Amino acid sequence: MKPELRERALPVAAVLAAVLLLWYAGAVGLNAAGAIERVLTPKGAYTTSELIAATLNMQRPVLPSPHQVIADLWHSIVDWPLDSPRNLLYHVAVTAESTLVGFVLGTLLGIVLAAAIVHSRTLDRALLPWIVASQTVPVLAIAPIVLVILGSLGFSGVAPKATIAMYLCFFPVTVAMVQGLRSPQRIESELMHTYAASRNQAFWMLRLPSALPFLFPSLRIGVAAGLVGAMVAELPTGAQAGLGARLLTGSYYGNTVSIWSALVMSAVLGLVLTAAVAGVEKLVLRRPA
Amino acid sequence: MNAPDRLQGLPSSAAAPTIAVPAADVAVDVRRASVVYPSADAPVRALHEVDLAIGQGEFVSLIGPSGCGKTTLLRVIADLEPISAGEVLVNGMTPREARLARAYGYVFQSPALFPWRTVLANVMLPLQIQGRTKAQCEAIAREQLERVGLTGFERKYPWQLSGGMQQRVSIARALGFEPKLLMMDEPFGALDEITRDRLNEQLQQLWQRERRTVVFVTHSIAEAVYLSTRIVVMSPRPGRILKVIRSTLPDERTLGLRDTPEFMALAHEVREGLAAGHGADDEA
Amino acid sequence: MNAPDRLQGLPSSAAAPTIAVPAADVAVDVRRASVVYPSADAPVRALHEVDLAIGQGEFVSLIGPSGCGKTTLLRVIADLEPISAGEVLVNGMTPREARLARAYGYVFQSPALFPWRTVLANVMLPLQIQGRTKAQCEAIAREQLERVGLTGFERKYPWQLSGGMQQRVSIARALGFEPKLLMMDEPFGALDEITRDRLNEQLQQLWQRERRTVVFVTHSIAEAVYLSTRIVVMSPRPGRILKVIRSTLPDERTLGLRDTPEFMALAHEVREGLAAGHGADDEA
Amino acid sequence: MALALAVLAAIGLWWALPAAGGEGERSALLTPVLLVTLLLAAWSVRRVAALDGHRAYGTATAALFGLWVVYFWEVSVSLYQVPRVLLPAPSFIVQALIDRWDILAGDFVQTVLKAVLIGWALGCGLGFAVGVAIDRAPFLQRGLLPLASLTSTVPLVAVAPIAVMWFGFEWPSKAAVVVLMTFFPMLVSTLAGLQAAGRLERELMQTYAASYGRTLLDLRLPAAMPFIFGAMKVNATLALIGAIVAEFFGSPTVGLGFRISTEAAKMNMALVWGAIVVAAVTGSAAYALLVQLERRIAFWHPSVRATA
Amino acid sequence: AEKLTVQMKWVPQAQFAGYYVAQAKGYYKAEGLDVTIKPGGPDVSPVQVIAGNQADVVVNWMPDALAAREAGVPLVNIAQVFDKSGLMLTCKKASGVTSPKDFKGKTLGVWFGGNEYPFLNWMAKLGLKPDTDVKVLKQGFNVDPLLQNQAACISTMIYNEYWQVVDAGVKESDLITFFYEKEGVASLEDGLYVLEPKLKDPAFVARMAKFLKASFKGWNDAVKNPEEAAKIVVAADPSGSATLPVQTRQMKNIATLISTAGTKKIGYLEPAAYERTVKVLLTGGSSPVIKKDPGKAAMTHVVWEAAQK
Numbered sequence A: 001m002k003p004e005l006r007e008r009a010l011p012v013a014a015v016l017a018a019v020l021l022l023w024y025a026g027a028v029g030l031n032a033a034g035a036i037e038r039v040l041t042p043k044g045a046y047t048t049s050e051l052i053a054a055t056l057n058m059q060r061p062v063l064p065s066p067h068q069v070i071a072d073l074w075h076s077i078v079d080w081p082l083d084s085p086r087n088l089l090y091h092v093a094v095t096a097e098s099t100l101v102g103f104v105l106g107t108l109l110g111i112v113l114a115a116a117i118v119h120s121r122t123l124d125r126a127l128l129p130w131i132v133a134s135q136t137v138p139v140l141a142i143a144p145i146v147l148v149i150l151g152s153l154g155f156s157g158v159a160p161k162a163t164i165a166m167y168l169c170f171f172p173v174t175v176a177m178v179q180g181l182r183s184p185q186r187i188e189s190e191l192m193h194t195y196a197a198s199r200n201q202a203f204w205m206l207r208l209p210s211a212l213p214f215l216f217p218s219l220r221i222g223v224a225a226g227l228v229g230a231m232v233a234e235l236p237t238g239a240q241a242g243l244g245a246r247l248l249t250g251s252y253y254g255n256t257v258s259i260w261s262a263l264v265m266s267a268v269l270g271l272v273l274t275a276a277v278a279g280v281e282k283l284v285l286r287r288p289a
Numbered sequence B, C: 001m002n003a004p005d006r007l008q009g010l011p012s013s014a015a016a017p018t019i020a021v022p023a024a025d026v027a028v029d030v031r032r033a034s035v036v037y038p039s040a041d042a043p044v045r046a047l048h049e050v051d052l053a054i055g056q057g058e059f060v061s062l063i064g065p066s067g068c069g070k071t072t073l074l075r076v077i078a079d080l081e082p083i084s085a086g087e088v089l090v091n092g093m094t095p096r097e098a099r100l101a102r103a104y105g106y107v108f109q110s111p112a113l114f115p116w117r118t119v120l121a122n123v124m125l126p127l128q129i130q131g132r133t134k135a136q137c138e139a140i141a142r143e144q145l146e147r148v149g150l151t152g153f154e155r156k157y158p159w160q161l162s163g164g165m166q167q168r169v170s171i172a173r174a175l176g177f178e179p180k181l182l183m184m185d186e187p188f189g190a191l192d193e194i195t196r197d198r199l200n201e202q203l204q205q206l207w208q209r210e211r212r213t214v215v216f217v218t219h220s221i222a223e224a225v226y227l228s229t230r231i232v233v234m235s236p237r238p239g240r241i242l243k244v245i246r247s248t249l250p251d252e253r254t255l256g257l258r259d260t261p262e263f264m265a266l267a268h269e270v271r272e273g274l275a276a277g278h279g280a281d282d283e284a
Numbered sequence D: 001m002a003l004a005l006a007v008l009a010a011i012g013l014w015w016a017l018p019a020a021g022g023e024g025e026r027s028a029l030l031t032p033v034l035l036v037t038l039l040l041a042a043w044s045v046r047r048v049a050a051l052d053g054h055r056a057y058g059t060a061t062a063a064l065f066g067l068w069v070v071y072f073w074e075v076s077v078s079l080y081q082v083p084r085v086l087l088p089a090p091s092f093i094v095q096a097l098i099d100r101w102d103i104l105a106g107d108f109v110q111t112v113l114k115a116v117l118i119g120w121a122l123g124c125g126l127g128f129a130v131g132v133a134i135d136r137a138p139f140l141q142r143g144l145l146p147l148a149s150l151t152s153t154v155p156l157v158a159v160a161p162i163a164v165m166w167f168g169f170e171w172p173s174k175a176a177v178v179v180l181m182t183f184f185p186m187l188v189s190t191l192a193g194l195q196a197a198g199r200l201e202r203e204l205m206q207t208y209a210a211s212y213g214r215t216l217l218d219l220r221l222p223a224a225m226p227f228i229f230g231a232m233k234v235n236a237t238l239a240l241i242g243a244i245v246a247e248f249f250g251s252p253t254v255g256l257g258f259r260i261s262t263e264a265a266k267m268n269m270a271l272v273w274g275a276i277v278v279a280a281v282t283g284s285a286a287y288a289l290l291v292q293l294e295r296r297i298a299f300w301h302p303s304v305r306a307t308a
Numbered sequence E: 001a002e003k004l005t006v007q008m009k010w011v012p013q014a015q016f017a018g019y020y021v022a023q024a025k026g027y028y029k030a031e032g033l034d035v036t037i038k039p040g041g042p043d044v045s046p047v048q049v050i051a052g053n054q055a056d057v058v059v060n061w062m063p064d065a066l067a068a069r070e071a072g073v074p075l076v077n078i079a080q081v082f083d084k085s086g087l088m089l090t091c092k093k094a095s096g097v098t099s100p101k102d103f104k105g106k107t108l109g110v111w112f113g114g115n116e117y118p119f120l121n122w123m124a125k126l127g128l129k130p131d132t133d134v135k136v137l138k139q140g141f142n143v144d145p146l147l148q149n150q151a152a153c154i155s156t157m158i159y160n161e162y163w164q165v166v167d168a169g170v171k172e173s174d175l176i177t178f179f180y181e182k183e184g185v186a187s188l189e190d191g192l193y194v195l196e197p198k199l200k201d202p203a204f205v206a207r208m209a210k211f212l213k214a215s216f217k218g219w220n221d222a223v224k225n226p227e228e229a230a231k232i233v234v235a236a237d238p239s240g241s242a243t244l245p246v247q248t249r250q251m252k253n254i255a256t257l258i259s260t261a262g263t264k265k266i267g268y269l270e271p272a273a274y275e276r277t278v279k280v281l282l283t284g285g286s287s288p289v290i291k292k293d294p295g296k297a298a299m300t301h302v303v304w305e306a307a308q309k
């Protein structure tokens, strides 16, 4: 177990180190102009190390340095109680909730749609092109309207946000599942055919198992898409709670550092969610060596 | 012109005129069936006006050069391939109805095991589909696996088996659910002679005991002669029946029979038919 | 204990002590090689301390019950499977070096054709990899396809062929690039007897002409006796060599030979060995 | 037959619409009629779907279904008097499409031809290239994959303002967002696709001592094609959404996203939906094009053969 | 208590302090109202919200409201809290802009979505053609374009974005500003709007009057005591991004836009100011926000007068 851990951790650590290095370099490069203009006075009189120090600790940097972001994260998590809107974890929880609800609904919808499409020619021909078209409708553009309409239908709380998350979530799942459910080799389908297996049996015993390798990658993409959807949906709910609202207000108040800490948090949340899906995948597709 | 009478050698009507066959006695009735595979260049005539009637309880072997349409004929009977012309009846029904009535079992030319199922679970599959209880399924599956000499491999996955072992799993799977009509496409092709002999003997005994109808594709002349009540020799391009040979061997058979002159004469006849089929090929 | 001397019957050294074999003459040298497949339940000992030396220009057949490790042994020589213990040398090199030197051709137990390539393009593949010109590749491929009787199918895709035809494409592919060492895993398993005889004859002539080293897996005793200079009988669980039979037939062979008493005696010997192998299996 | 019946009912309903009088009873009366027409429409779609023999029948089914959706949208909007600022009737949208086509054409050029096309090509190309490159380096794979998956979980609403900050207002910042969005799906699919070649096929190439490049070219890439096409298709829709949404966060005064956001604020919903229609048609067309291309290139794959 | 929902135009900040103060201090409750304040944001359209029946009354800018009227959502102004515009163009002196004449050839950041018409009107007045004489950017909701020097000037509010520029480290001496109010192209900002048909219902009018009464009280308090108002706003921000010093400063700036605070006239829409805004909107650029004069139908004093009792 140990060496395996090292085998996995080492590359991640190495790449992470490289990224941090690049990040610092980027911070110096991108912030230099602003620092020279706004921070380093009198103009022109500064040493290189002063410049670097200034770029890495600006009030309103183009790209905040990693330690600024980490410090901000740390303070937001440690300095406030968990249920305070100033604590980032509070917003993580809000976003995670709508993401998860949307993800579960989206996955179910995706699988059901795929199963229906695979089994019904009418739906395959009539629906599939429109499902594709539905995804080319920019969500953010209609999210406000969708939220208003959902609101007038009596949905409130997580439901509207989860709906948007679901809308983004179900598509990759549907596409992958349609492909997966159609992936059984001809001879395998014919075998089931000779048994006069019912559609139901063929679905559970052949189509679904052979679709699983397609399903899980799509779930990983789906959960990420759901997270994006949940955050997008947080904007037109009026900048209330959630990581999306944090990003918005951070950007609005010009607080670059808090944008980046919300960004890092959302990425971490995404990573945790995909890792959870990957864990389920390992469990389900587990085969003895 | 050269095509033999489609009822030639049918046991219950060896002497009777063709029309006299009572429908109840005919398990499979293929009438002037043709199959054409469309293709970008020239369409392939895989079967051409094939006529064949197989009685209940018969053991019919199909033999012929590679690519002559044996698999296609089996697939037509099993409702896996539509015919371009002609008519096919299975137990008096269309192949489709027969399939839905779960009238037959089919062993494919390649094993077609599900990689996510263990060996045992693969054999249990058709039984589960028929809705038997889990315990029943498992008992039958274990028994069948023992028959093909795979006890101890129940919990392995298909990819952990050798080619011949996979083929044996596939045979066990088809035998397990005791179909009235059994179709087998080169089931013993990947087996060594000893194992093959053993399974041949078992299949022969099974047929003895239960008189199921069997349609059997093989490349081994000895196997065909040993097992069959009738041997159908086919020739390719277009795929058609060249000759139907009625076995003169007694129904009760042992492996020892293979050294008898009667056996050898039959084998010789089949070989000649085959050679003729190859000749037809070369002409084309 | 029962394991035969690994050099038993090696032509150039039939009488000499084992160490005297000049390295240059040995094409394949397997020394106390074992392969264990790890498994969740009990690990499978697919090969157990196998000893085998194959001289340049020999035609060696491996025969044995299904699952006895024939494919595994071939894979070990071809550097497709690592050995758990022992040593394997191919032309004095490790299997890996030999593979990189493109020292051999391999025909798999199943056809392994690329579905996106036509039949012709599939046969051209190894030639293209060797960097021959397109025209050359195509000429050779067409010639090989003719040999296996598939002229006219060049532009079809694999899924449009019957099982036997696919297998023949795979044979044509392996023969096309004229490897010094040829490994064939049940190449003729899916073919009818006539086609099989024809290809047997061609293979025999090829070997006559060019004296390539061939390691050949088969389930047909007749085929093994007809083609081989030595026949290796294996037995399963754990996979090991039971017996090595040196052919007493002349190098020059025709199909007629098969009716000679000498041939039959050899076949009998092989069959006995096989039966013994099956006995070993039943004990386990 | 079914079609004719449904169309008849639909026309009847259409006439009844303006004719029906009083506010309240109007919808009460027409709703059952609407439902019956709905059933007839569904039936007609089924019948068309059952048709066989020609490729065009598939498209016809989809088109018919779409027409019915548009029809019921139109009817319901006027029947239930949905406010125009929430959901305009299709006829309004078509009107806007016709009247303002010059504006929308400019937006199309700005958003689709510049940002989407370039971003999509770059993102897919990069994802593919990196996938092929790190396929050989398990070390990098293990290190980069989690990181790359981060790029897909960073929501585009967060990236867009940053992209504007770094790459300016013009299309390069939108293209950058698109690159980031499309990169990860392509990377993951490429890696999965490269693993898709069967063991036997790989071993065959091994016995030929085929070089890495040869194996890649002759075996692994062809085997990966269905996966790569899958990613390209998903990316086509992602890229459109990405570019449009990115324009919400600062843009020149042209572009589909600009149009949608500014016209929405001016309550000009017909033009908003007009822009959305342009986006949807573009996306669907791109998708259909890729499907056709896939049929040509991955013709051998069972999933393609099954539907061919 | 009677339920009432009000939709803000932007995120919770001192711009809406009056409502938050009235809520926090129980003025609404005292009137027998149970008020829900919905925060807004760049993606929230108050018009859509009220059209979808998700709010009874909205805070909106007049250009947006009048455009909505033309698009079929009959909004009516019932009160105008801000009687002055806080909108301005902020430029860096380093860009070379010293007066509106220097705009030619420069890049200017503008808020779109109805807010661009005062700007277009101004450009028409200056004789500058957008996109040829000046390059127009659709500005996001922050001030980065100016800080990154992507634009010579950007739109700011006196109470908010301007200070963000300053907070970012740009010295006020390095900036030059142009007020719309002073250029004569201003339009009315934060006012309260309801749907016209509802005003037929006396009960609705009465309820709105109570709302106005309490809100005005809140506004008066907020103007008088900015520190307290800021505290209330910060506490009401669910995103946790608002800070006390920033909101205090904003409240003080907001106070300057409500010149009627503390008087009887608070919230009264001057018909002259209304007409001036309509004129600006009718003449702005090539495609004006509104094509026909709504007349007096888009405003009413009925509710305001009822609130005076």
Ligand SMILES: Nc1ncnc2c1ncn2[C@@H]1O[C@H](COP(=O)(O)OP(=O)(O)OP(=O)(O)O)[C@@H](O)[C@H]1O
Pocket (backbone or CB within 6 Å): B037, B038, B039, B044, B045, B046, B064, B065, B066, B067, B068, B069, B070, B071, B072, B073, B109, B239, C159, C160, C161, C162, C163, C164, C165, C190, C192
């Ligand atoms: N899907 C297909 N598309 C086109 N042609 C096909 C297809 N399947 C089979 N064929 C052609 O039909 C002919 C008969 O094939 P079939 O599989 O029935 O032969 P077979 O007798 O079973 O041969 P084998 O003994 O080699 O298995 C062959 O020539 C083959 O090329």
Ligand SMILES: Nc1ncnc2c1ncn2[C@@H]1O[C@H](COP(=O)(O)OP(=O)(O)OP(=O)(O)O)[C@@H](O)[C@H]1O
Pocket (backbone or CB within 6 Å): B159, B160, B161, B162, B163, B164, B165, B190, B192, C037, C038, C039, C044, C045, C046, C064, C065, C066, C067, C068, C069, C070, C071, C072, C073, C109, C239
């Ligand atoms: N990948 C694997 N994992 C685990 N066990 C395996 C694997 N491949 C083969 N085996 C086992 O190794 C043994 C030898 O297999 P091998 O394929 O060499 O047999 P074979 O002699 O070629 O048989 P056949 O004639 O049936 O092809 C078998 O018992 C098989 O179950």
Ligand SMILES: Cc1ncc(C[n+]2csc(CCO)c2C)c(N)n1
Pocket (backbone or CB within 6 Å): E009, E010, E015, E042, E111, E112, E113, E115, E140, E141, E157, E160, E161
């Ligand atoms: C998309 C969009 N951006 C800016 C504004 C202008 N605006 C109205 S209220 C407000 C808050 C002031 O700090 C601002 C900036 C708008 N209406 N819509």
Ligand SMILES: [Mg+2]
Pocket (backbone or CB within 6 Å): B070, B071, B072, B109, B185, C162, C163, C164
């Ligand atoms: Mg066949």
Ligand SMILES: [Mg+2]
Pocket (backbone or CB within 6 Å): B162, B163, B164, C070, C071, C072, C109, C185
């Ligand atoms: Mg094998």
